[in-house]
Amino acid sequence: MEQPKANRREVQKSETRALILKSARKLFETLDYDKVTIRGVAALGRIGLGTIYKHFPNKLSMLAAAFSDDLKNMYQDALATVPDNQSFQSQFVHISKRFFSFYTSHYSLSRAYLSHLFFYEQEWIDEINAFDDRYAQKIAELIRAAQDTGEINPAKDSHILALALMSNYFFVLANSFLLDKITDPDQLATRLETLIEQTLL
Amino acid sequence: MEQPKANRREVQKSETRALILKSARKLFETLDYDKVTIRGVAALGRIGLGTIYKHFPNKLSMLAAAFSDDLKNMYQDALATVPDNQSFQSQFVHISKRFFSFYTSHYSLSRAYLSHLFFYEQEWIDEINAFDDRYAQKIAELIRAAQDTGEINPAKDSHILALALMSNYFFVLANSFLLDKITDPDQLATRLETLIEQTLL
DNA sequence: TTCATTCAGAGAACGTGTTCACTTAATAAA
């Protein structure tokens, strides 16, 4: 009731926005990015072409909006399910595998997400980066815990080590999309594990 | 003299191709990728629009051709100048800095190169990857040498460790283009050094 | 030499993402 009179206009607008995003996501999930046309999104939502540009400045920002949504869910899920009382290495692999699982099970969509990383507007870059920062923080915590138990060399800097491990993760992820087109998350996890073993040793 | 008569046609064709690449490179070096138009390249070279498509299947392949050229030079230069009789760590940083130097001194062009990594035709991906493989091989050799001198833990696998270090390198490079827009190669080298210290420790 | 064939060169035409001027319905002011 405290809402500012729930303007008819605003309600209508946010409904339209949701409809556009729903249509866009459906198309991105089945078609390559360049095969998805704005006219196609408009037609699927029975919306005018120009209307879409009243809600999104360009095609890419629709992708970014969807990516941001999915990232939020992924991080929430991954961080909530970190297994306690396990070695740091298996914790890290566990978390990474949840990410890999998403990416491999939504292959075409994920390829669009990741391949356009360099093209998102700064606003979206910052948002994505905020996720990564929080994630790095969490990993650093787990590392410090593992240093207390003696699993990891206490001489290492937990925060920088976290970044080094994340670089291994991104490397495996990027390679799988760029070269191998691997669709099995276990295979990716294994590959990541051999990399981080070298880093943690 | 064994050449097949040096067809007038073939000579003319390769000259045209070179002219196109020269025009394209000049534009890519000063303008963002999407600000470079095929019509602009054609105009600069006083060439017909359709002619360009007789030499390159699409806009991206002109960029890929230029990238491949530059990569060849960079790798040749970097591998030829590896300083002997230094610690592995400083060797690796030295090589990396040469790459960083190229990328930062041709910032706009390099951004185009790297941001389109996911979009190159398989043919070009394979070529780029071949460079990386040879590079990884070389790094692994240096690591084995460092293991002999006791600088690096002999328990580590030289080839996998090489990949782990390259992942650190790519991480620093990607971050600099994605977030920081750093244009000082020394700063990038320092950042890389802190990362690989954790990995080598 | 003469003529048929090939293929580099060229630009019109097409579908795309994006911009823009316009319409129309919701809100605010009278």
Place this chain on the structure above:
DNA sequence: TTTATTAAGTGAACACGTTCTCTGAATGAA
């Protein structure tokens, strides 16, 4: 209630990358 203002909604128009058909010159066969 009546009128003015705002802003969502719309599709024609534009510039782009790319495709296509056409032209003309180089090549090879006669």
